[in-house]
Amino acid sequence: MVAALVLLAALAAGAPLLARRLGRATGYVLSAGFLAAAGLLVALAPRVLGGGAVEASTPWLPSLGVEAALRLDGLSLVFALVALVVGALVMAYCARYLSDASARGPVLPLLTVFAAAMVGLVLADDLVLLYLFWELTTLCSFALLSSAGAKAVAPARRALVITIAGGLALLVAVVLLALAGGTTRISVLLAEPEVVLGSPLAWPVAACVLLAAMSKSAQLPLQFWLPGAMVAMTPVSAYLHAATMVKAGIYLLVRASTLFAEQTPWQVALVAVGMATALVGAVMALREHDLKGILAHSTVSQLGLLVAAIGVGTPTALGAALLHTMAHALFKATLFMLVGIIDKETGSRDIRDLSGLRRAMPWTAAATALAALSMAGVPPALGFVSKEYLYQGFVSAPGPAWVAPAAAACAVTASALTFAYSMRIVWGAFGGPDHPELYEPARSFLAPAAVAAVAGLLLGPAVFLFDPLVDAATSAALPGSVPPRIYFWHGLSTEVVLSGVTVALGSALFWQRDRVDAVLVRLRLPDAGGVFDAGHSGLLALGGRIGAGTRARPLGAHLARPLAVVAVLGVVGAVALGGALPERTATAVPGEPVLLVVLAVALACAAVTSSAVVLVALVGLVGLVVAVRMVLVGAADVALTLLLVEVLTAVVLVLVLRGGGLHLPPVVRPAGRGALPAVLPAALLAVGAGTAAGLGTWSLTGRRELSPTGAYLLDNAEELTGGTNVVNTVLVDFRGLDTLLESVLVGVVALGLGVLTRGPGREVRERPDVVLRVASRVLAPLAVLASVVLLWRGHDQPGGGFIGALVAGAGVVLVHLAGTGGGEGAGGTGRAVRLERLTDPVLLAGAGALVAVGTGLVPLVWGGALMEPFSVPGLYALGISSALLFDLGVYALVVSLVAACVRGFGRVPSAVPAAAPAAAPGAEHAEVVR
Amino acid sequence: MTTAVVVALLVATGTWLVLRRGLLRVVVGFVLLGHGVNLLVLTAGGTDRRGFALPGQQGQGPVADPLPQAFVLTAVVIAFAVTVHLLGLLRQGQALDEDDDAEGPA
Known part of the structure; x- marks a missing residue:
């Protein structure tokens, strides 16, 4: 069982490679692979047919109690074999249908993935696994539909939205079932139905399961996506949208029958929905002239019959549904394959154009007729037998006396319509005038369909072969029940009479087809697809309206x-x-009011000034005041950091302002009239936000003792980390991961800045000032030295990676401003080039991230925790710990940001790219000395 | 009490500048908003404990809560990174509409 799934997965992975070598012949290899997978499952059949099950499981999400559990019982076997055998036929068909080029495309791998997902879906014994495979089939369907090109966009989206919505319903059902039953194991849940049924969640579960199945199996009113899905290429329609994927909903309903089969609301809902779908689908099919359209609506109709039979819920009806599932998969896939052939050979799918195929393409016509007769339920085809059993199920439906006759009447009507449109297909194949220019397709093209068509004929009389399989599957769905015995002929019973009525009615409908057409053309059915599209575009428009406000042009808004x-x-x-x-x-603390006054004046000036220089100066002053306040509340490290940041911010601002923009637009427009109303909203908002922040600060801070976390850190930091600067230990030890990510963010900004400021531009250096140059020669090395000391002692004293890096950054800035770094005039000295290389932001950011992440990962080598502190042998004597190494990484990342600022803002971008002599990144070092 | 007023002033001025014309004002406004919020977080540690969390602390009163300080320290550096990034964008804008005399969007 596991081997079968692994084989399918391997085929899916290998299909693209095979296709590159073999072209379309890959289809034969995949076909053989599908048969081999089916063989692996059949080898387990003796155990399954005896009523047992084969199980395999491995822990998957142990914390949720979810296992990757597989279970093969009779029911799974039926659906898995349908998927694999029909898949093998379709793959063999693909080997001739596809061209070599399209065989190398995504179709073959996707079909194989789909087959694996479908088999996984029916084998899954865990709700989560079932859901996963369910969604995988949906996505495969969408991808296969989308591969049909532009015309498939709208239908593919419809199909996706509807089936994904059903998938969400299934997810809800999965969660509710897990809550109600206490496990996600399907076999456990089904073994004790009373647990789930006794829970108040039972009916929501049933509703969600029903919704999921209705979307997947195209039941009214969600049926419209399936005919739309016919834009896909024919093998896809044959496999997914006729034989297998749409049967996933049927599988789900049969599985759920173990829980709900005898619950009246479930029965009523299924029978009502199923019968309505069967009738509407059949009418729609009769209205169509496009062969694929007929088959699509016919699929909807047949699925409706299956749902109704499952709703009846007796062993007979359920067994009949399973038998019909197989019969339908066989004849519908056959018909699709034949339609594909006819389409390719004649260039038309209109049933009115196809008359006279019997002379030009006798074998194709014969196969088509055989499959259509099976669909019509004409003896001795397999479709006849399965329809008989469906009738038997409806006739013996439980409930009030009127139910069984009503159900049977609906089924007979739907089947009579089916007979009528099947006859149209037969007539299209055999009747009418000749088309001498056509010829028979290659035998290998026809073979898969012909084999299936003949099988559909022979399996009717040999239907007893299915008996053990249907028996085991029905028992698996309804434990302890007595499944029906399956024979070809069981005497002159009610069902046979009903079959006769069906054929008579159907023939009449066919005979009077012109009048029927006239009635049908006038018939106006509600267009569910149109409703869906209107709702869909309405939803998009609503989103647009909600988002419209965010597309306003002014920044302020x-x-x-x-x-x-x-x-x-x-x-x-x-x-x-x-x-x-x-x-x-x-x-x-004394002095605070003075600071407050300074701050207030500075802020007031900043609010009204129109000079960029004044604004920059004032923002520096404000930063200074804030830093002093931080010292006053005991935050030494923070204040130090802020001071350095303020210095660097000022430098960067000045560098930016060299590019122009010294005059800001006036705060208030000079025009006197209307000026006040224009600024009023902003002023009100500013006062409001300020008041809110101030009130929040006043009422929510300074009203409690030291926080427990703070107390813990103060008491234990030195013992746990060996550092006495508690703030620094929080940064590098207690909240190391936080700091790591934050410093990586800083590095990312450094790289981003490099990209932002790349473009064309010219290096601008002020005329080197002698004092500055001499000072920089002395101060820059000192700054670097000081930064190293700060870094080294950071664990115990004020300092650390952030502060040290900012000091070193100050040194880098100094060198840049003095013009001693990038060389003077031609070339520059070796020292300058070395410095240039050393302060490459990309190098620094990369090295910093490597060191920081590496230090965090090292403890994993001996099984420690991520970022656990460790001591470095030999270096410990020098006071070098893992914390210092980590801080070194932070240091490099922050320096990279400063270096990126100097590089990026040291150049003035030019407005016209063409004017720049060299726009290549290598031109960055070129400079213009003014 | 003074802290509350300081935060109020910083946030109010920051908001005002952010909503004005001129990209430089917006950048400065963000810097001021950052100051305000950083002070608020620091104050959350309590303003009756003002000692440095260092050996041989020289501050006033009992030792301050180190946790908000650590938060704010990284926040200061990240605010710097954000400021620099905004300035990078501003300069890019200058390059694009040099003729507009760096008016910036209204």
């Missing part, structure tokens, strides 16, 4: 929304809090 939300949240929070706050414990 985007930014105002989140800020407005902040203000509103503040008000709502203040109201909700209602003044019930603990006592404030905050203390004040």
Whole structure:
């Protein structure tokens, strides 16, 4: 069983390779592979047919109790064999249908993946696994549909949306079943139906299962995707949309019958939906003239009959449904293959054009007629026997006395319509005038369809061969029941009479086909597909309207929304809090009011200035004040970091401003009239957001003791990490993963900046100032030295990777501003080139990320935890620990950002790319000395 | 109390600048908003404990909560990265519409 699945997966993986070598002949290899997989399953049949089951499982998601469990019982065997045998026929057909070029495309691998998914679906003994395979078949169907090109876009989307919606319903059912039954193991759930049925979730589960099956098996009102799916190439239609995928819903319903078969609401829903689908599908089929369209609507109709039979729920009806599933797969796949042949040979699929095939293509015509007779339910074909049993199931339906006759009447009507459109196909093949220019297809092309057509004929009288299989499958679905015995002929019973009525009615419908057509043309059925499309585009339009606000052009409109939300949240929070706050414990420190005044003045000036230089100066001042405040609340490391960041920000701002834009647009438009209303919303929003933030700060901080986490860190940091700078130990030890990701982010920004500022541009250097140059020669090495000291002692004293890197960055900036780094005039010195290389942002970011991640991964070597601290032998004496190594990585990443700033903003972009002499990245080092 | 006022002023000015014309104002506005939020997070550690979490601490009062400090430290560096990135975008905008005298979108 596992071997069969593995074989199919291997075939799927190998199909593209085979196709490259063998071309379309790959179809034969895959066909043989499918038969081999079927053989592997048949080898297990003796155990399964005795009523047993073959199981295999391996733990998958142990925390959820989910196992990758497979189970082969009679029911699984029926559906798996249908998928594999029909698959083998279709693959052999593909070997002649496809061209060598299209065989190398995605169709063959996708069909094989689909076969594997289908077999997996029916073998799965775990709900999660079942769901997974279910969705895989949906996706395969979508991919195969989409491969048909532009005309398939809309139908493929319809099919996908409908079947995915059904898949979601199945997912809900899976979750609810797991909740109700306490396990996801299907065999366990089904072994004790009363557990699920006794739960209040039983009916939601049934509804979701039904919905999933209705979408997959194209039941009213979701049936419209299936006829649309006929744009796919014929082998795909034959395999997925006639024989197998649409049977997945049937499989699900038969499985669920173990739980729900005797529940009246389930029976009513299934019979009603199924019968309605059967009738509507058959009428639609009779209306069609396109051969594929007829077959598609016919599939809908036949699936409806199957659903109705499953709804009846007696062993007889269920057994009949299983037998008809096999019969239908056989004759419908055959018909599709033949339609594909006819289409290719004649260039037409219109049934009115096909008259006289019997003389030009006798064998094709004969095979078509055989398959169509099987579909019509004419003896002795297999379709006749399975239809007899369906009738038997409906006639013996349980419930009030009127149910059985009504069900039988519906089934007879649907079958009579089926007979009528089947006859049209036969007539198309045999009747009418000649088409002498046509000729018979190659034997190898016809062979798969012909074999299937003959099998459909011979298996009718030999139907007893199916008896053990149907017996085992029915017992698997309805444990303890007595399945029907399957014979070809069982006397002159009600069913035979009904068959006679069917044939009589059908013949009459066929005979009067012109009048029937006239009635049908006038018949207007509700267009579910149109409703779906309208709903779909309505939904998209709604999304567009909701998103319209975010497409506003002004920047302010985007930014105002989140800020407005902040203000509103503040008000709502203040109201909700209602003044019930603990006592404030905050203390004040002398000097704070002075800082406050400085800050207020600086901010007020910043708010109204139109000079970029003033703004930059003021923002530096504000940063300074904030840093002092941070010192006052005991955050030494943070204040140090902020100070350095402020210095670097100022440098970068100045570098950017060299590119122009020293004059900002006025804060308030000069035009006096209407100026105030224009700024009013922004002013209100600013005051609102500020008030909300201030109130939040006042009411939510400074009202509690030291947090438990903080107390724990203060008490244990030194013991656990060996570091005495608690903030730094939090960064590199306790929250190391956080810091790692944050510093990698910094590195990413450095790389992004490199890309942003690449473009054409020219290097601008100020005239080297002698004092600055001399100072930089001394100070830059000192800065680097200081940064190393800060890095080294960071674990114990203020410092660390971030701070050290910013100090080193200051050195890099100094060298750049002094113009001593990139060389002067021609070429530059070797030292300068070395420096240039050393501060390459890409190199620094890469090395930093490697060191930081590497240090985090090392403990895994001896089975430790990710980022666990360790001591480095030999280096420990120097005070070098794993924390320091990690910090070194952070250091390099942050330096890379500063270096990227200097490189990127040191150049002024030119507006016209063509004007730049060399736009290549290598031109970055070229400089223009002013 | 003063912290609350400081945060309020920073956020209000930041919001104002973010909503004004001129991309540089937007960048500066984000810097100020960052300051405000960083101070808020630091203050969440409590303003009655102001000692440095270092050996031989010289601060005032009992030792401050180190956890918010660690958060804010990385936040400061990331705010720097964001600022620089915004400036990169701003400069790109300058390059694209140099003729517009860097008006920026309204």
